[in-house]
Amino acid sequence: MLIYSYQCKICHKWFERLECESQEPLMFCPFCGGMVYRLVSETIDLDFQSSADEHRNQKIQRSRRLKRKSEERTKVLSRKVRRSHEKFQI
Numbered sequence: 001m002l003i004y005s006y007q008c009k010i011c012h013k014w015f016e017r018l019e020c021e022s023q024e025p026l027m028f029c030p031f032c033g034g035m036v037y038r039l040v041s042e043t044i045d046l047d048f049q050s051s052a053d054e055h056r057n058q059k060i061q062r063s064r065r066l067k068r069k070s071e072e073r074t075k076v077l078s079r080k081v082r083r084s085h086e087k088f089q090i
């Protein structure tokens, strides 16, 4: 499972969503229906009893790749995030 942070281009609300890796990324703001940016993604390991270390390592490596990929965009967008004081959990 991954946590994705989004910010709306229109109303600038900032919210997080927990998604399965197979789930489609959120495209539209749940508040106003505007387009959203995907800001950061973090991996959380909900499956603590999960066995194979190999499997876990693969997950970690994959999340690192994702972070690197989104790093550039995150830097560009960070000013907008700081301006937004509200954070929503959906």
Ligand SMILES: [Zn+2]
Pocket (backbone or CB within 6 Å): 008, 009, 010, 011, 012, 013, 029, 030, 031, 032, 033, 034
């Ligand atoms: Zn919005």
